[in-house]
Amino acid sequence: MTESWQPDFEKLPDFERLFDEHQSMVFSLALRMTGDRGLAEEIAQDVFMELDRHIAKIESAQHAICWLRRVTISRSTDALRRRRVRGIDQWVAIDESHGAREPESGSPLGGRIEALLATLPEAQRAAIILRYQEDLTPEEIAATLGAPLATVKSQLQRGLKLLRAKVESQLKEYIRAV
Amino acid sequence: MQFEDPFENIDEFERELRKSLERQPAPPSLKRKVMEQRWHERAQARSNRTTARQRTRMIWLERIAASLVVASVAGSALAGHYAIERRKGEEAKQQVFTALRITNHAFQVMNRQLQERDKNSQ
16 A cells, blocks of 8 residues: 555645655554554654644655664654663563463464564564554564664574574463463 | 474575565554644744744844944044034135135225325325
């Protein structure tokens, strides 16, 4: 949908259109990075206000998407850092009863994967979210995060391995409990 | 109980991961909040621009007024200076005329005395 966006030079840049098209992407990125709906909404709000202030520098639809992804990840990381500094770590350990974080939609397994994703280190989490939510290639992720390609590939590989191990461990415990 | 790996291969796990990371719709309140904040920021920016314009105008008016005061003071001083110089010139001219009149008078007296002496000697 976003790829078919045609720049209308009379109206470019159109803040409201950009907002309507990308609000879901920005909110989801912030939500997956922070695991907190309220904080994700605040971050999304900040990101769009930043976009409004810098909209004259946005050259194309693709540029807007890249800019929004980069700024959202960066703002989310900053927000998590601020929380850690204030001593509020929102990453509550997953409840042993497996009922703490019920998914809002989709399968229970999906919800559990999403919850476990939140326990990964930030850099790995960002790479995995951009890879599997935004469907970006490692090269595009590297460009978005401003990181070397080798680092991104390593983060993806290690993040996937760690996440898979965590999911398997959770499922084992679940099966044992049943 | 034997645990069976639910993900036969990494592709299946990635598929499940992709499914669980589908984009979620943003809360409806987000748009309202962003638009309201945008409106406030714009209003604030407009107000700041107006204030800045008014301040600039006031600064220019103050500069013009100060320039006019300085120019009028300098003009008055210059005019005063010229008036004093003109008065001094007039006084000097009058003094020269007085001196010439005195000299002329002295010459006339001398001339008269010489004429009387010439008459007496004849």
